[in-house]
Amino acid sequence: MSSLLQGVNLYLIGMMGAGKTTVGQLLAKQLSYGFVDTDNVIAQAAGKSINQLFAEAGEAAFRQLESDVLAQVCAYTKLTIATGGGIVMRQENWSYLHHGLIVWLDVPVELLYNRLAEDTTRPLLQDVDPKGKLRSLIEERTPLYSQADLKITVNHEETPEQIANRVMEMIPSVLKPQVSH
Ligand SMILES: Nc1ncnc2c1ncn2[C@@H]1O[C@H](COP(=O)(O)OP(=O)(O)OP(=O)(O)O)[C@@H](O)[C@H]1O
């Protein structure tokens, strides 16, 4: 399947908990691509968790690191890249994302909340009203996520494998037609 995208990178965008990391790993296998998770690269390079980075350096510093990592990875080919949920917020990041095919995993707030209710690794959800916070982030970011090449809506419980299969099935519909001679 590595020929499907002809080496073009696949970027996964969407809210925290949408499954970018989980589904991204499966897609990388199916495409015979490498897998990169921008959050993991940042945490490994900094030697700190994302929570620690937010607490010690602040969100603005994290966002700069995120842009730096994205700028580096887009120089490579044959990668599936799971991004952080807020990567869409910086205009400059779009110039990197558009080097590849951008897939938005669109998951409603109830499913996100169920997945993340017990999770303490997302600093932006350490809020008195995590569901309200998710709602306001979705409202703010939906116009940005909508700039993706492909939107995959997950309205009910589906396994990561089922979602990855749907992405694979939809990819041909958004590829530019090859010129035949
Ligand atoms: N299709 C799915 N069904 C049920 N649970 C899922 C599904 N996809 C992911 N999850 C679970 O939801 C949680 C969040 O998934 P994941 O870390 O892949 O999200 P993410 O989009 O990478 O989030 P972030 O932006 O915070 O990195 C994990 O515990 C994961 O196991």
Ligand SMILES: O=C(O)C1=C[C@@H](O)[C@@H](O)[C@H](O)C1
């Ligand atoms: O939605 C967000 O802004 C975030 C999502 C995560 O992937 C991490 O990048 C971090 O927790 C911030």
Ligand SMILES: [Mg+2]
């Ligand atoms: Mg992730």
